[in-house]
Amino acid sequence: MKHLTPIKWIILFLLLSFPLLFLLIRSEKPQKVIFLEGSSYTAYFSPQDRLYPHLIYLIKKAKWSIYAAFYEIELKEVAQALVKAHKRGVKVKIFTDDLTSNDEDSQFSYLKSFGLAKKDADPESFMHHKFCLIDEELVWAGSFNPTHSGSLKENNNVVIIKSSSLVSHFIEEFNRLWGGNSSFPKNKIEAEKFGVYKPQEKISVGRASIEVYFSLLNNPERAIIEELKKAKKSIHFALFSFTSPEIAYILIHKYAENIEVKGIMEKDQDSFFSQYHPLKKLKMEVRWDKNFYLMHHKFFIIDEEVVITGSFNPTRHANYENREDLLIIHSPLLAKRYENEFQGMWKRWYEKKI
Numbered sequence: 001m002k003h004l005t006p007i008k009w010i011i012l013f014l015l016l017s018f019p020l021l022f023l024l025i026r027s028e029k030p031q032k033v034i035f036l037e038g039s040s041y042t043a044y045f046s047p048q049d050r051l052y053p054h055l056i057y058l059i060k061k062a063k064w065s066i067y068a069a070f071y072e073i074e075l076k077e078v079a080q081a082l083v084k085a086h087k088r089g090v091k092v093k094i095f096t097d098d099l100t101s102n103d104e105d106s107q108f109s110y111l112k113s114f115g116l117a118k119k120d121a122d123p124e125s126f127m128h129h130k131f132c133l134i135d136e137e138l139v140w141a142g143s144f145n146p147t148h149s150g151s152l153k154e155n156n157n158v159v160i161i162k163s164s165s166l167v168s169h170f171i172e173e174f175n176r177l178w179g180g181n182s183s184f185p186k187n188k189i190e191a192e193k194f195g196v197y198k199p200q201e202k203i204s205v206g207r208a209s210i211e212v213y214f215s216l217l218n219n220p221e222r223a224i225i226e227e228l229k230k231a232k233k234s235i236h237f238a239l240f241s242f243t244s245p246e247i248a249y250i251l252i253h254k255y256a257e258n259i260e261v262k263g264i265m266e267k268d269q270d271s272f273f274s275q276y277h278p279l280k281k282l283k284m285e286v287r288w289d290k291n292f293y294l295m296h297h298k299f300f301i302i303d304e305e306v307v308i309t310g311s312f313n314p315t316r317h318a319n320y321e322n323r324e325d326l327l328i329i330h331s332p333l334l335a336k337r338y339e340n341e342f343q344g345m346w347k348r349w350y351e352k353k354i
Contacts, residue, residue: 028077030057033160036333039206040162043142043337050151051144051158055132056081058160062134065091067174069129069323071311072100075146079107083114092116095177097127105148118178125321130311133171137164141327142309143240143298153293155238155345159309159327159334163205169212170325177323197222208331213312220312220326221319224300225250227328231302234260236342238289238297241269241313248275255284262286264345266295290348301339305332 031053035042044051052075059066059081066085073079073096086092094117101108101119111117120127132140142158144150197219202209213220221244228235228250235254242248242265255261265276267288279286289295300308310326318324329335 028053030054030060032057035160035162036337039208039331039333041160041205041208041329041331041334043157043159043334045341046144046150046154046156047152051156052078052146052151054158054160055140055146058132058134058138058140059085062090064135066132066134067093067171068132069095069127069174069177070132070145071097071126071128071130072103072145072147073107073111074103074105074148075151076107076110078146079110082111082116086114086116093174093178094118095120095127095129095174098123099126120177120323121180125317126323127177128311128318128322128324129173129177131170131325133167133174136167136171138162139166139170141170141311141325143296143311149293150296153291154296155289155291155294155341156296157299157309157338157341159307159329161205161210161329163203163210165203166205166210166212169203173214173323173325197226199223199226202330208329208334210330211328213326213328215312215319215322215324215326219319220310220324221246221314221316223326223328224308224314227302227306227308228254228300231259233303235262235300235302236260236339237263237300238265238295238342238345239263239314240266240294240296240298241315241318242275243271243273244314244316244319245275247314248278251279251284252282255282262342262346264289264295264297264342268294287346289345295345297341299338301335301342304335304339306330307335307338309338 028050033054062085082092094111096108096119098119108117130145139161144156144158150156200211202211213223224247231254251261261284263286276286298313307329312318312324312326
């Protein structure tokens with residue numbers, strides 16, 4: 001052992017670490033969902049919180065129905081909890097992407113063997129949702145896919161909201177998915193014509209108000225733009241992929257108005273189309289993330305009062321081809337939770353830089 005080179009020591013360490021990580025994720029018990037004080041909603045963030053134990057808790061609490069649409073699902077614990085719910089009489093339907101369903105770790109075949117799962121049939125786009133609906137009264141949404149990396153390594157967020165009115169909109173989207181591609185626009189041109197932006201109804205959830213938008217139908221990109229236009233003090237964002245020139249244009253204008261604009265973006269998504277470099281050239285405070293794995297968030301915080309989150313990356317593909325969801329939540333209480341996550345990542349970047 002004493003003759004091992006540094007490289008071999010690293011390899012040995014990794015070989016020993018992977019089983020420990022595997023055991024760690026297996027040892028997680030369901031964790032209760034605790035709503036923010038005086039509210040019917042909350043948020044959690046990975047990797048500091050594994051996220052999926054909260055999902056399993058909700059699945060175990062379900063009495064009548066579970067409808068879930070996940071881009072990918074590979075955690076056996078989640079799949080097994082869904083099957084157990086089915087066996088105790090809960091109506092369970094799971095929808096996933098056609099490409100990820102073929103992955104080695106995908107739980108699609110296992111879920112399908114119980115008649116619980118379907119997959120999307122469009123290889124040209126992503127069924128990119130990450131939501132779960134419990135008993136037609138609770139929504140789980142955000143950037144999190146129930147995967148090993150999503151739980152243990154990536155920066156992700158989930159928002160959990162108790163509102164039957166909000167759930168009804170998600171159920172409509174789920175039924176469109178379950179019904180097949182005929183329920184959606186057939187091509188980009190049709191999607192652009194059909195997905196004309198109009199403000200969605202504001203759903204009251206206690207002291208919060210919420211709007212929900214779906215790609216191909218409600219133009220989430222335009223919804224983001226209209227909300228960003230209202231910013232008076234600050235815009236903070238953490239985005240996995242950001243290629244929308246229209247959203248970048250609004251950020252530039254707000255920056256010119258002396259609004260504080262700060263953003264963290266995923267370095268792995270650096271490309272010719274990324275808006276990182278155009279914003280950086282204007283000396284805007286945008287930074288690549290420092291997670292060795294993925295910074296998978298897709299959120300904006302406006303004036304420390306409004307949170308925009310969901311499965312939606314601000315890209316043309318997400319707006320006009322994928323199946324995506326976007327939530328705009330007016331709640332200083334929830335915005336504070338997201339602001340803490342943003343500032344934590346921002347501080348880690350600064351400390352590593354110096």
